[in-house]
Amino acid sequence: MDIVQIALLGVAGTLLAIQFKGGKTEYGIYICAGISLLIFFSVIGRISVVAERLQEITAYIDLAPVYIEMLLKMLGITFVAEFSSALCRDAGYQTIAQQIEVFAKLAVLVLGLPVVFSLLEMIKDFLA
Structure with missing residues (x-):
């Protein structure tokens, strides 16, 4: 996912959670938690890129x-x-x-x- 998709997902989840703010507030919390988990797992997928770059850095310097x-x-x-x-x-x-x-x-x-x-x-x- 790129930043635009993540931003849209976050805004959509927030707007959906706001809809439940007046009545069942726990649903809003569940929606926020679900959206946050989706974003979190997409970030974890990007950590492999950071690890690869760190491997390249160690090839250049004695670390x-x-x-x-x-x-x-x-x-x-x-x-x-x-x-x-x-x-x-x-x-x-x-x-x-x-x-x-x-x-x-x-x-x-x-x-x-x-x-x-x-x-x-x-x-x-x-x-x-």
């Missing part, structure tokens, strides 16, 4: 595959966290959405700590 894997994990964490927190926020559960975002930030931090330590080790070796 350990562990770092590329780490970047892809971080990308996945942020996508899933953003998607799920937006769904919770749309349903009216802001507290849960914030907790998902905090957990995702901590998960990315923990995932990136080995890179920080290796950078500090490299600086230490350079200065010694």
Whole structure:
């Protein structure tokens, strides 16, 4: 799907959900969740393009595959966290959405700590 189709799908889903706002609000939430899932899975399909480009970058520079894997994990964490927190926020559960975002930030931090330590080790070796 290209951006025009995604935008039209999002606008159509929003307009349809607005129709249910006055009566059965839960139907609007279900519609938003369904449309969001469609868009989310189309985004996941595009991640393979990003992975291929990262493979090309590693061919040009001497970069350990562990770092590329780490970047892809971080990308996945942020996508899933953003998607799920937006769904919770749309349903009216802001507290849960914030907790998902905090957990995702901590998960990315923990995932990136080995890179920080290796950078500090490299600086230490350079200065010694």
